[in-house]
Amino acid sequence: MKEMEIPDGGHNPLDGYERFLKSRKARFQRLDSDSLSVDVDGHTLDLFWSEDDEALLCNCVMPMQFSETVRDLAAPIFMHINRRQWLGHFDLTDDGFPCFRYTMLFHGNSATSDFEMIEEMTEIAMRSCEQYSPAFELMAAAQTSAEFPRIIEKNGMCAPLGLALLDTAGGSKN
Numbered sequence: 001m002k003e004m005e006i007p008d009g010g011h012n013p014l015d016g017y018e019r020f021l022k023s024r025k026a027r028f029q030r031l032d033s034d035s036l037s038v039d040v041d042g043h044t045l046d047l048f049w050s051e052d053d054e055a056l057l058c059n060c061v062m063p064m065q066f067s068e069t070v071r072d073l074a075a076p077i078f079m080h081i082n083r084r085q086w087l088g089h090f091d092l093t094d095d096g097f098p099c100f101r102y103t104m105l106f107h108g109n110s111a112t113s114d115f116e117m118i119e120e121m122t123e124i125a126m127r128s129c130e131q132y133s134p135a136f137e138l139m140a141a142a143q144t145s146a147e148f149p150r151i152i153e154k155n156g157m158c159a160p161l162g163l164a165l166l167d168t169a170g171g172s173k174n
Helices: 013-023 068-084 114-142 159-164
Strands: 028-032 035-040 043-050 055-061 089-092 098-105
Touching: 013 028, 013 035, 013 043, 013 114, 043 114, 055 114, 068 089, 068 114, 098 114
Parallel strands: none
Antiparallel strands: 028 035, 035 043, 043 055, 055 098, 089 098
């Protein structure tokens, strides 16, 4: 059997994205050669490059924090949401912030530029966060109530939360 030759990638898509962000005067921070953090519409988008895997991990952290009590009660809600996701998944950061995580492979994808792929990842992350933001906001607001543990029923849902998770069709007319 012939040994497969793996070309030396040698490029990091975050380098080009950093140049783009600088040209737009965007608020971002290059944490190290393989990671970058940027603020997008109130969310923190963290990008991590793995040269070995030729993959980019996108973490989109939402601007709300859940208490320890809510973290335990949120698990069935996150599972419900994640079953509906085609791309990526929601998780909680170690300090309790809802976070959308998505990884995209970059090898063998020469038809699309690195910038376009990162832009697409950002759109997927923001769209997912926007879709489920009402549910997370409801959970964050309810955590200040002594009633919160009773709000979540046996199946991990309550009527208002169930409404926040409903799929909608169409759009609003302005």
